[in-house]
Amino acid sequence: MSKKHILFTGFMLFSLFFGAGNLIFPPFLGLESGTNFAPAIAGFLITGVLLPFMAVMAIALSDNGLLSMGSRVHKVFGIVFAIIIYMSIGAFYGIPRASNVAYELGFKQIVQVDGNFPLLVFSILFFALTYYISLNPKKIVDRIGQFLTPILLLVLGVLVVQAFIKFDNISFAPKEDYASAPFVNGFLEGYFTMDAVAALAFGIVVINALRDKGSKSKSELVKGTFGAGIIASIGLATVYFSLGWIGKVIPKEQALGNGAEVLTEAARMLFPSGGGLLFGVIVMLACLTTCVGLINACSRFFNEIYPKISYQAYVAIFVLFALLVSNLGLNAILALAIPLLVFIYPISIVLIILSLFQHVAGGGKMMYRLSICITSIFALYEVLTSTGYSPDRVTEWLKIIPFFEYGLGWALPAFVAALTGYIIDKFSQKGNK
Template structure:
């Protein structure tokens, strides 16, 4: 296989494993609510849903190990616990969420079948792909991703160039940039990066790649290509939401997931007519499926590595992940999102700082820097997670108001950055 062909297959596979349920459903409603301030929410969304995840892939390109390598400078025990937590979250929330989204948008409106049947067939197919993992990269990169991109580009292209009414007034409270940042959290893409990056590395190893530098260049370049693709799709979907804000009526009293689905159906119908519903169904199903395959494969790979590369452990983990997906995938998409929020508030900041520390030059990222920055981030992440359950607590309110960006759930950013500067950079300067 030529180098260019392999580069694009790898990049397409990365894009497809990133682009799941949330990536498709979240941006249009964000643009719909931001209207003429769409560029601010786009900027925020890109930071948490594109830039940080691609940095995660670049970190994988440097480390070329497993997710364990991301946190081993903190301590081996911490890194093991971090990996287990991430993989449990991955198979318990984002993976079942893809089945729930597929059922609610693609299957139920067309066939009216039960959620149990959808999730059972869905994860049976995921399991088939996971058990044939050596073929995963090629099949997703060659066939599934081009189809996803073609349908998306058709909807976005027609939607942007057709005539539109004047956009409505923005209904986002506060600075739109922070709304975009927080919505980008919901894509799970930073967590996805540390899971999916491992899948890419093992897939390349299985295809016979042994050179560290060769793999580093291939992974890094494919990461940038995938990132550009994600940027284009997100910006297009957000802009579509803004353009249609004066034309499509969305009941704002509905749950967020219902609003997102209603808007996306409306856009598909407006751009492609009656056939738009069929295209949307295929698009959602494919986007969700490739993400579920990536998560299941990555999780099984990790536990296989923990047990001396036992293929039986790999198979058992994949089967367990799919059974869990069937059980949780029957839940309403809205409830899965609610479960995800406090978990994200706690684990996402830690994941982000680990990605950042593994990308910066190693001379600035000593074990002491890792331990200090992750420790500070952990403390502030705990406060954000607790606040989700006790939003009226006076101590938490005062604490969050005192810390810069605290009321936006980014109270950890400045303390983590200052800690990095003081411990990582100041001694070097002196």
């Protein structure tokens, strides 16, 4: 495996992660955090960069990717959870969401349109291009790593450089929660990018890309994945910091309600004659690369578990399904997906950490089963609250748990359960000797 191939694979991984959600979170963080920007962006980088990197490495170290990670709990759980992951971040949510964001924040910044028909036309063209790029998996690295990523970085670079030159570094007071807990709130912003979950799907894309370029042994794949992951992480950290800095220093001429408005306004200020075009191109490129990665990952996964249907057929199925879901509109997609996402995210984080821990200090099934069981209980509670049902008595009990008010009440109980399971596994191993 040459350094060139690892470099382009790293570029590809960067583009797969860098979707529209990643584009709009950091600027708003910079806007809201003000003088507390440093601790806020530090928290964001932990969950927005470090955790996805850990997830990709966990996939590389596992013999059969996400399936083997989940099977450490139980074989049935491994299959079911993997299917839920791929469907939720793929056809049910990630792909149609990216298409809708490309339309709302990209295309509509360039062309003023209204109604449902323009969305249908745009999504047909968008998914036709996505289908073409995704059709040959062996050319994914060439098409994304060598072409789309440099274009995306170039357009972003133009915006960022102009911001550094023209915007004065004026500090404003932090708003709301960023005044009292900037690190925690930055941490949560990165948490809600959902990149750690997406990494469980993108990990296999990296592995397959390295295999297609000649890597055969596990050590070569792990080494190549580590190199690609470092390259992608450096790129993400640099871009996230730069976009966050734009939000921090943008002149506060008017109220801005989200990261998309921050970037749109920044593009307008820095490029009065073509700001909308510049921002629109950035968004559509970011969404396109994410869609290609998700379709590739989902198609490869389902082709492996049910090979009677070809990879190309799965690509067509996911493209057509995502095309239909996309035309429901962004609000409907978000409303349908949120309960599913708040369930899978905590479980995914625990699986990632335990998988990496196992390669360092060992561990058995009880460690996985106890921690995943406890985490699942908290995740089910979050699903209930996300659908509008709030069990008051249960909420009162759970409030005593650290970080519960931040939506992280599962973290400490999962750690205690994993530690208990680890000790039980160790005693069981001694008893069997």
